[in-house]
Amino acid sequence: SSYFKIAVLPGDGIGPEVVGESIKVLDAVAEVFQCQFKFSYGLMGAEAIFKTGDPLPEETLRICKDSDAVLFGAIGDPVFDNNPEAKVRPEQGLLKLRKELGLYANIRPLKTYASLIDKSPLKREIIEGTDIQIFRELVSGIYFGEKFTDPDGKYAYDVCKYSTEEIIPIAHMAFKEAQKRRKKLTLIDKANVLDTSRLWRKTCQKIAPQYPDVQLDYIFVDNAAMQLVLNPKQFDVILTENMFGDIISDEASVIGGSIGLLPSASIGEENALFEPIHGSYPQAKGKGIANPVASILSTAMMLDYLELPEAADKLRRAVEHAIENRYVTVDLNSEQHYSTSEVGSFIADYI
Amino acid sequence: SSYFKIAVLPGDGIGPEVVGESIKVLDAVAEVFQCQFKFSYGLMGAEAIFKTGDPLPEETLRICKDSDAVLFGAIGDPVFDNNPEAKVRPEQGLLKLRKELGLYANIRPLKTYASLIDKSPLKREIIEGTDIQIFRELVSGIYFGEKFTDPDGKYAYDVCKYSTEEIIPIAHMAFKEAQKRRKKLTLIDKANVLDTSRLWRKTCQKIAPQYPDVQLDYIFVDNAAMQLVLNPKQFDVILTENMFGDIISDEASVIGGSIGLLPSASIGEENALFEPIHGSYPQAKGKGIANPVASILSTAMMLDYLELPEAADKLRRAVEHAIENRYVTVDLNSEQHYSTSEVGSFIADYI
Numbered sequence A, B: 001s002s003y004f005k006i007a008v009l010p011g012d013g014i015g016p017e018v019v020g021e022s023i024k025v026l027d028a029v030a031e032v033f034q035c036q037f038k039f040s041y042g043l044m045g046a047e048a049i050f051k052t053g054d055p056l057p058e059e060t061l062r063i064c065k066d067s068d069a070v071l072f073g074a075i076g077d078p079v080f081d082n083n084p085e086a087k088v089r090p091e092q093g094l095l096k097l098r099k100e101l102g103l104y105a106n107i108r109p110l111k112t113y114a115s116l117i118d119k120s121p122l123k124r125e126i127i128e129g130t131d132i133q134i135f136r137e138l139v140s141g142i143y144f145g146e147k148f149t150d151p152d153g154k155y156a157y158d159v160c161k162y163s164t165e166e167i168i169p170i171a172h173m174a175f176k177e178a179q180k181r182r183k184k185l186t187l188i189d190k191a192n193v194l195d196t197s198r199l200w201r202k203t204c205q206k207i208a209p210q211y212p213d214v215q216l217d218y219i220f221v222d223n224a225a226m227q228l229v230l231n232p233k234q235f236d237v238i239l240t241e242n243m244f245g246d247i248i249s250d251e252a253s254v255i256g257g258s259i260g261l262l263p264s265a266s267i268g269e270e271n272a273l274f275e276p277i278h279g280s281y282p283q284a285k286g287k288g289i290a291n292p293v294a295s296i297l298s299t300a301m302m303l304d305y306l307e308l309p310e311a312a313d314k315l316r317r318a319v320e321h322a323i324e325n326r327y328v329t330v331d332l333n334s335e336q337h338y339s340t341s342e343v344g345s346f347i348a349d350y351i
């Protein structure tokens, strides 16, 4: 049916403001596309620690597990960033949520907008036309391997572990996406040093014959970090493990000059979570200046996931319409700009 | 005395050509500055595998251990890169050499050259004036931790381990360098996720009071990957662990637009190795087009290490003189250019 249960986790900093605009836009979508969204709100992150002592309260996890999809704002608060000794941290909530919901594939599309290209730190001729889709493994590797610090604080270790079962599903997902695009898949690893990287390589090599139309390339992570800046257009679909994906996808997110516009999806077998790439941006909290577009485009990815492709396309067109008409927040135009809520309303009205 | 035993490992690809120019320049230095260099050559890398089956033959290791410093070209060959199953690989030789010589600190200075700034993929206003010194820990962490692949190929792991003893020496080195510069030290880590990163943070925090004039900052590695592209000028001295250093220092090396000019030093208690940052660049091998400047500037770092600062300065001035007079290889000027050997001779003659 066209009835969807959406868990809403506004989180910290500008999270609540941008997620609020996503809700506004979803209300418009519901009206036009004859569907219903039931929103259930949950506490998460620093907000949740302040109120309950737990960055991911049981109640929030229950709401998420019971939902068709999760809309997420941002987490993080300077109170914790400046205190590495804090035992309870907002990030733990996000990591636990990813693991509990089994969100193994973090997907980040990176596109450049013609009208914004001059905001890029890279030269126009280098960045223009870049169109990359990154698949980052999200629930294994060194993030979730065994960790240990000896009681005397003399040494510590973190284990990066991968099994073929953890690699195969996201590899298939990435191959399938490459088939729909320019048919090029690049695995980023450090196979000249790490056993886990060699496992990734072999596993992808074994899968490759099932996608004969896709060209599978390998690149070492250090070289990838260079190539993204030197010639980002060479990439189509990128696949990588959790830690490398964290670094490479953040590097990639700034080369287009519009991190305030970039959405992400974290997909599992049973559920999925959608969040803007930008963080909680505490300095902007409550000022009405945050750019709601990344959250709104994450909502478009959610509509695709919920199999409402027409609504998703309409939403993306509405965003393009706003950007082309310079109906944007201050980060994109310092001379003439609109508030978070004005931009959200403009997009909702277009729908 | 002014007599130095230099181990010379030309290695693969363009390694022999660029190292040859360093030798030429050292001969000029010997004459002008009244010192003597005795060069002992060793096999290393793919070259060594082809000839002896071993990427780091015992004889080479002996020559290095018996030297005052090591001049190194490059390693790597497409034969191995395209075969992840190869049991013996050139990289193993380099990693073993680092470990055996205890080269715990890899140092990479990054400067921009006014006359070359337009070669950068970044916009002039972003990159101009960037001056960074990176300290990467080189003989521990996930590179040298326990590795395992189960015989059925179902899973694998790599352990990232650090002890405070492995962190303290390079931390002091980085603090001291910051004192000589703009007095800002940035530790790059992932302390919101990794126990080893938290150990790095605590260890640096403990050392910091000994350097009250240095400001110690922390940044997560994903954010660092963004900030290097958005605003590289914010960094002065960077300190980081082995794997993050591999990625971040390579990313940093391309933002200036002149990777063919960048030197590096790998320093230990008893010995040190100097090598250009660019790799073996097999496509250019034997063509006489490789840029010898990175190798020559690495040689300048070696002269500093051997406590010949005047010779080192003279060498750096000679390089600047060549660049200012556009006496450069094809990578820096496609219209009028000189061969590897012509550029080397020009620099040697100036000395």
Ligand SMILES: CC(C)[C@H](C(=O)O)[C@@H](O)C(=O)O
Pocket: A091, A094, A095, A246, B192, B193, B222
């Ligand atoms: C907050 C942090 C734990 C997280 C991560 O490293 O995965 C973030 O950087 C991200 O990429 O979503």
Ligand SMILES: CC(C)[C@H](C(=O)O)[C@@H](O)C(=O)O
Pocket: A192, A193, A222, B091, B094, B095, B246
């Ligand atoms: C060749 C490789 C093992 C090496 C490394 O990863 O350390 C190289 O990338 C470097 O940075 O010197």
